[in-house]
Amino acid sequence: MSRFNFRPVAASALATALTFSALTVAATPAEAAPSTKASAAAAASAARPYAKVTWHKRLRYGNPVTYNWRVTDSHQLAGSELVMYTRVNRKGISKIRITRKAPGGRCGVERDGSDYNIYCILKNPEDWKKFYMSFKVWQRGYSSLIADHYWRAVELGGGSVRDYTSLISSSDRIGRSTTRFYN
Structure with missing residues (x-):
């Protein structure tokens, strides 16, 4: 991983x-x-909020890619909401399932042009010292799967999912993950 x-x-x-x-x-x-x-x-x-994303680099065709988010020391983000966000190209994706979500979080998948955006919005990150989010992505073809991962603390105070995800910018990117499929 x-x-x-x-x-x-x-x-x-x-x-x-x-x-x-x-x-x-x-x-x-x-x-x-x-x-x-x-x-x-x-x-x-002193401990600061910390995010870690794990995934498989190589995987047999037909098996889902599992992405695991772990956020620690989120209790220091009092008064703000936390947005965890992954962008995957829609080409070749057969399905996406969220298997674990943050407690009290609002998680889902939305289409945005040629991408799928997997998000989780946590309203009260200060209630938890550590929490997890996990989702699986199934791909149809043998090609590689590339995903960009973002996270950001925002002080929006409410609104739709689109309001939260529109605040994500390229400067909030943690990194890019690539998974290659083989027979």
Whole structure:
């Protein structure tokens, strides 16, 4: 199984706010305050939200490709929704089934031009320290299957699935997975 490990860079306002709150932890008066280098190192090593996608690189024709998402430390995303998103080209796909979804998540598949978009929107990621999403894709032909994986924390506050998935951009891409089929 292959995988992507991804920790978002502190470029968004949400990640900046998380880093800032980690730096402003007040020490009790009895403790001597550590140097600023030590507190900055502690903040840098603090756990941040983390996504991991695993899949099969090679698979016998006829078997489904299983994609497994694991998101850890999502409890730090308080006040926002989390969108996990995979885009697969529609050509040669016979069916897609979501086999495991995040608790309380809204998951599904939508057609978008020549692609299938598999998504899962989690309204309260702060309720869970770790959660999973898994889905299977069956392909008709012997060719390879290529999928792009994205995730993003958004602060939309409600709306349709299209509202959430339209916020995904190319900068939110974790990576690209390729599965080759053989006889």
